[in-house]
Amino acid sequence: MMNEQIVAIFESHPGEFISGQRLSQMLQCSRTAVWKHIQTLRSQGYDFEAAPRAGYRLRHKPDVLDVNLVTSRLQTAFMGHSLHYLEQTDSTQTVARELAENGAREGTVVIAEQQSSGRGRMGRKWHSPPGKGIWMSIVLKPRIPIQLAPQLTLLAAVALSRSIKRIAGVNVGIKWPNDLLIGGKKVCGILMESNAEDERLQYVIAGIGISVNLTEQDYPESLREIATSLRMASGQQISREQLLVDFFQEFEHLYNVFHDEGFSPIRTMWEANSISLHHPIRVTTAKGVVEGTAEAIDEFGALIVALPEGTVVKIYSGDVQLLAT
């Protein structure tokens, strides 16, 4: 409530500095309270400049996702038809899983402006600040046995890389199985949570994080060397709505192809978009470290690695590191 009043005051004085003193009078609260509200707004993506004596100036409001725009432009049969938009949540993955457990239909999407506990692979934290990314989870009910679940991970990476190339005009490569990189830096993360009874998949939650309009300042120091955004890579602001609409359509198309024709066409596209193939790599698996050259993926989605001594191994699970050539 108070936060909305503060935003309204700054919006009626565009580009102007307003002192803490004046704000506390207008809002009838202490200057400490004003400062606290400014801090809260900053954490929500409001960009305030602070100057000694002059006070505060609102430089940028956070970009709020226009859900109606997305919905009105959707041309899919099911993807995104049920769209749950949350200003903030701990993890869209957790919310989507609850929806799936309670019978949510295929294509249900949970999207949040901000995640407090966004999760990546291997329990790693996923940096998801407000207003600048697409942090979402999609409920899927694929009609495939559990053995083929990893193919879906690869499918998601293909759909995302194709959509990003089209909308942002940047060249994004897939690192096996599903990391999307630009110039060696991570720009998207995909995490597929599967639930099965015996060999039958009950549901899969596709967790997808896309760093769309983050700038260097949005990243903590520790991530700047290894992470980038579509904006940083393309030099321009990217419409999250446009990207979402395009991705939903691309994903649904490939998902239908996959169910109709199997993995083979997806595999060809994956290989065409991959940066792990024909490249020296190091793979860290539960059983140890393997170094060699990735040659292809097999019909199950496993990575086929040629070892220096001439033998070939199949990797079902592991972390890939590209080695300098």
Next chain:
Amino acid sequence: MMNEQIVAIFESHPGEFISGQRLSQMLQCSRTAVWKHIQTLRSQGYDFEAAPRAGYRLRHKPDVLDVNLVTSRLQTAFMGHSLHYLEQTDSTQTVARELAENGAREGTVVIAEQQSSGRGRMGRKWHSPPGKGIWMSIVLKPRIPIQLAPQLTLLAAVALSRSIKRIAGVNVGIKWPNDLLIGGKKVCGILMESNAEDERLQYVIAGIGISVNLTEQDYPESLREIATSLRMASGQQISREQLLVDFFQEFEHLYNVFHDEGFSPIRTMWEANSISLHHPIRVTTAKGVVEGTAEAIDEFGALIVALPEGTVVKIYSGDVQLLAT
């Protein structure tokens, strides 16, 4: 409380009939209340004979699982070391899953005397009356990728069939993937619920139902043609404790072999115990019905079926029906 008093009265008059009139005086309650308590006790597995005028006689108390006996005889490294015993629950599967989500360690077992909503394959109800079966769920954290999860289902069926042969002395056969049959009738059900992040299994809940000491009267009419118990097949009462101790050990042994040597030895044992192989079968899959002869299982656990026209198909998921030869 009142139920315990009733049981105590009958125990102090072994083999005797006690009239409803006398019971209502001893318990200081109405005869209707007495009748209601008798009904409750019956649903808990107490077997009362009722005779006009003579009243009630307690024929059998339900067999209560001796958890201490199981624990004291365990010779495993982890299987069954954490043993949750419940008199009644909706489904041990649900309880075990919650424990797994909250970090329960591998080998944690949830066992119930009675399940109100025991679940089988494809959401079918599993008949689990009190005191006469083993209805349990085991938390597993296998160190294998998701593609190999169906192998665990086959492993569980092998462990169970070997243990049953040893303890009950009856010949039990495995119908692909994991139904255990005696003389064509179902005696055990196995349901594996898997949860994975990308290709990494987070946990698997092995739901296992064994119809140990059920008699024909314990089955509803609709199940008598298709279900049996170890007691009905062997003609003798089987110790649930002994079976549990043996099964935990057998399962742990095969589970270790599987992690050390892979699926190959398990596959050999599965084929040796199978009744689906070299037999005409009909398989109902999501894509239609296939008839042919099951020849083997492949290295992923899929069923290889030779069709009459000479081709071979692999079945990853489906319901098998044995055809008359």
